[in-house]
Amino acid sequence: MYGKGLRALSISTVAVMALALALVFFYAPLEAEQGFLQKIFYVHVPLAIVALCGFVAGGLFAIQHLRTRDPRWDMHSYVAIHMSLIFGVATLITGSIWAKGSWGHWWVWDEPTLVSFLIVFLLYATYQPLRFAIEDPERQARYASVFAVTAGAFVPLNFIAVRASTAYVHPRVLGATSNLPSQMALTFLVSLLGIALLFTTLCKYELTAKHTRAQLRALRRLADRRAGTAVAVAPARARSAAPSVHATAMTAHAPERPGI
Amino acid sequence: MRRTVGALLRKELLVELRTLESVPGMSLFAVTTFVVFHFALQRSSVDGDLAAGILWVTLLFAAILGINRLFVADADQGGFDGFLLAPVERTALLVAKALALLAYLVALEIVAVPAFALLLLGPSLGQAMPQLLGVLALGDLGIAAIGTLVAALAVRTRARDLLGPLLALPLLVPIVIGGARATSPLLTLGHAGDPPTRWLLTLGLYDLVFGLIAYALFDFLLED
Amino acid sequence: MAAVQVEGLSRHYGEREALDGVSLSLLQGQTLVVFGPNGAGKTTLLRVLATLLRPHAGEVRVLGARLPGEAWAVRGRIGLLGHEPLLYRELTARENLRFHARLHDVAAGRVEELLARVRLEHRADEPLRSLSRGMVQRVAVARAVLHDPELLLLDEPRSNLDPAAVELVDPLIGSASGRTRVICSHDPGGGLAEADVVLGLRDGRPALLRAAGELRAEEIVELYR
Numbered sequence: 001m002y003g004k005g006l007r008a009l010s011i012s013t014v015a016v017m018a019l020a021l022a023l024v025f026f027y028a029p030l031e032a033e034q035g036f037l038q039k040i041f042y043v044h045v046p047l048a049i050v051a052l053c054g055f056v057a058g059g060l061f062a063i064q065h066l067r068t069r070d071p072r073w074d075m076h077s078y079v080a081i082h083m084s085l086i087f088g089v090a091t092l093i094t095g096s097i098w099a100k101g102s103w104g105h106w107w108v109w110d111e112p113t114l115v116s117f118l119i120v121f122l123l124y125a126t127y128q129p130l131r132f133a134i135e136d137p138e139r140q141a142r143y144a145s146v147f148a149v150t151a152g153a154f155v156p157l158n159f160i161a162v163r164a165s166t167a168y169v170h171p172r173v174l175g176a177t178s179n180l181p182s183q184m185a186l187t188f189l190v191s192l193l194g195i196a197l198l199f200t201t202l203c204k205y206e207l208t209a210k211h212t213r214a215q216l217r218a219l220r221r222l223a224d225r226r227a228g229t230a231v232a233v234a235p236a237r238a239r240s241a242a243p244s245v246h247a248t249a250m251t252a253h254a255p256e257r258p259g260i
Numbered sequence: 261m262r263r264t265v266g267a268l269l270r271k272e273l274l275v276e277l278r279t280l281e282s283v284p285g286m287s288l289f290a291v292t293t294f295v296v297f298h299f300a301l302q303r304s305s306v307d308g309d310l311a312a313g314i315l316w317v318t319l320l321f322a323a324i325l326g327i328n329r330l331f332v333a334d335a336d337q338g339g340f341d342g343f344l345l346a347p348v349e350r351t352a353l354l355v356a357k358a359l360a361l362l363a364y365l366v367a368l369e370i371v372a373v374p375a376f377a378l379l380l381l382g383p384s385l386g387q388a389m390p391q392l393l394g395v396l397a398l399g400d401l402g403i404a405a406i407g408t409l410v411a412a413l414a415v416r417t418r419a420r421d422l423l424g425p426l427l428a429l430p431l432l433v434p435i436v437i438g439g440a441r442a443t444s445p446l447l448t449l450g451h452a453g454d455p456p457t458r459w460l461l462t463l464g465l466y467d468l469v470f471g472l473i474a475y476a477l478f479d480f481l482l483e484d
Numbered sequence: 485m486a487a488v489q490v491e492g493l494s495r496h497y498g499e500r501e502a503l504d505g506v507s508l509s510l511l512q513g514q515t516l517v518v519f520g521p522n523g524a525g526k527t528t529l530l531r532v533l534a535t536l537l538r539p540h541a542g543e544v545r546v547l548g549a550r551l552p553g554e555a556w557a558v559r560g561r562i563g564l565l566g567h568e569p570l571l572y573r574e575l576t577a578r579e580n581l582r583f584h585a586r587l588h589d590v591a592a593g594r595v596e597e598l599l600a601r602v603r604l605e606h607r608a609d610e611p612l613r614s615l616s617r618g619m620v621q622r623v624a625v626a627r628a629v630l631h632d633p634e635l636l637l638l639d640e641p642r643s644n645l646d647p648a649a650v651e652l653v654d655p656l657i658g659s660a661s662g663r664t665r666v667i668c669s670h671d672p673g674g675g676l677a678e679a680d681v682v683l684g685l686r687d688g689r690p691a692l693l694r695a696a697g698e699l700r701a702e703e704i705v706e707l708y709r
Contacts, residue, residue, distance in 0.1 A: 066477075066480055119430050119433050120430075122429075122430045123427075123430035123431060126423065126426045126427050126430075129419065129422075129423060129426070130413070130414075130417065130423055130427070133417035133418040133419045133420075133423060134416070134417050134418070135418070135497075135498075136484075136497050136498065137497070137498040138484075138497070138498075139416070139484060142480055142481075142483075143413060143416075143417070143481065145480070146409075146413060146477045146480050146481060147413060147427070149473070149476075149477060150409065150431070150470075150473055150477065151431075153469060153470075153473055154430075154431060157434060157465070157466060157469055158433065158434055160462065160465075161433075161434035161437050161438060161462050161466070162434075162437065164458060164459075164462060165437050165441060217499075221499075263586065263589070264586075264587060266586070267583055267586035267587055268587075270583075270586075271572070271575070271579075271583045274575060274579060275572055275574050275575060278574040278575065278611065279574050333572060333574070337568070337570075337571065337572055337573055338566075338568040338569065338570035338571070339570070339572065341536055341564070341566075341568070341570050342570040342571070342584065342587075342627075343587065344535075344536055344559075345534065345535075345536070345559060345560075345562065345564055345570075346559060346560060346584070346587035346588050347556070347559040347560030347588070347589075348587055483538065484531075484536060484537050484538065
């Protein structure tokens with residue numbers, strides 16, 4: 001059920017990304033002060049926005065998980081946060097490059113958005129170790145959800161605090177999209193759409209892969225039981241930080257899918 | 261609810277009184293850290309931003325010591341099960357633990373703030389004291405709320421001594437920002453003015469939001 | 485009406501089934517003894533009945549309340565005596581019992597009464613860590629029956645106890661207490677003697693469920709093979 005629409009999504013992601021790149025290089029005007037370097041803005045800012053939205057989405061999925069106890073919501077939450085962490089690394093790297101180019105330093109502390117992003121990133125970096133440190137998968141999922149909700153609420157609050165603490169010394173490209181020249185704004189929006197699509201596609205791939213693996217395990221167990229051997233053939237990995245939807249939950253949904 | 265919170269808090273303070281595991285350790289840690297700062301910065305007195313930063317960072321790290329120990333006795337000696345078997349509201353445990361942590365923080369500050377004034381602070385605290393106490397109280401509330409939640413989250417994991425601080429530090433950064441900014445004018449020579457309102461508001465907002473979050477999420481950490 | 489009614493109870497930890505399809509029924513005042521090798525799911529069963537663990541599948545009714553939905557209705561009517569005493573080592577016996585008395589809204593006089601019954605008045609003001617394991621177990625027995633529970637869940641309740649101490653606690657948790665009891669045991673002879681119903685578990689699955697009268701101790705020993 002996760003695989004559905006994956007191809008269409010992948011194709012549109014590639015198309016929008018290609019369009020975005022074309023716009024960045026051939027359509028968007030050179031910025032007066034920073035020149036060519038400013039074009040990293042079309043990658044960096046959408047990455048940051050998508051990563052932050054991913055973190056918050058992880059929190060929303062986690063709320064669903066706590067309410068329904070359905071392990072699939074935990075899997076959504078896990079994948080969203082996991083992917084946001086990867087996008088977060090990319091954000092920090094592109095941000096550093098940009099900072100080096102425009103201000104001559106790899107890191108600037110008076111850029112509140114960057115600093116608060118770093119704090120958020122450091123917080124979410126403990127998500128995986130937290131999961132890894134809890135053996136019982138159900139408790140792991142529940143604790144991870146509690147973390148995801150707390151951290152999700154922390155994201156906006158942290159931005160308020162850090163932003164208020166920093167005087168605006170630097171001219172900021174990203175004040176508001178409305179201040180941009182229309183060509184830049186269009187390019188930016190297309191880039192944002194492209195990155196958002198990329199995020200969604202990757203998440204969907206990961207969900208599909210996890211789901212398929214769980215289904216396979218469930219089927220194996222079922223086959224084992226039918227064959228009369230009580231012991232599972234595929235031993236579960238000794239420890240795992242990734243959520244695995246339990247076999248009984250999966251078999252319960254098996255009839256929905258054709259081909260099984 | 262009140263009876264339960266009372267019973268839990270009483271037990272909590274009794275255990276602390278018997279073991280002296282949290283408050284003396286936290287206080288000693290804070291005083292030692294001031295000495296370390298003296299040598300690391302090679303300065304015999306500090307004021308303004310620097311003083312506020314040192315004070316808050318020290319309080320934060322000392323608080324982490326307390327946060328780390330907050331639920332250890334309950335996790336190791338079956339206190340969670342004993343509590344869960346009783347016909348009482350689960351939130352009572354959150355409230356009691358947060359109050360206990362708050363009490364530890366106040367006890368810590370009773371030692372740490374005079375020690376700081378004595379060892380490192382250039383300007384005398386004098387008339388800034390009431391305002392400083394107000395800012396500290398706002399910070400303590402936030403630390404107590406988030407600290408209790410994080411402590412409960414970390415205590416039943418395998419790497420609790422590591423995860424507690426790793427989770428608590430980033431979450432408490434806004435408290436340090438707000439606390440340090442609000443305190444800095446109080447620690448400046450000749451008292452530069454009152455704590456800026458927006459920082460007090462930031463602290464208050466943080467306390468409120470995380471108080472509610474801890475309240476909403478705590479129960480999920482107890483059930484199995 | 486049955487005090488404990490379980491139908492197809494399952495509970496898993498990840499992929500491992502700790503309990504799988506366990507059913508049983510226990511009338512008020514009866515004693516169920518659960519046998520089975522280590523890791524067979526006895527403790528998990530007790531924790532589910534104590535409302536500390538949620539059942540994952542099946543129907544569980546304890547004292548008329550359906551678990552886990554109505555767990556709040558039976559908390560405080562169940563006494564659990566597990567492997568862990570559920571007491572704070574740094575507190576004295578009296579402080580521990582008073583703490584639980586406050587949680588359960590029981591009068592302080594009951595604490596003194598129980599301290600006397602387990603013969604610990606003279607050591608009641610020493611921290612538990614300075615008491616022997618048998619004494620701690622006696623305090624734990626007092627804790628488990630402090631609120632006069634209708635249902636007792638006991639996990640090898642007589643371990644750590646010498647014969648004299650067993651005699652002390654028997655009126656509280658033995659068959660003379662008149663309470664409905666679920667007991668985990670490794671002692672086929674002794675367990676069978678106090679059982680009305682016997683449940684045998686193996687790898688989380690029910691291997692035996694019968695009235696105690698129709699059962700010989702050898703059949704229980706067979707479970708451990």
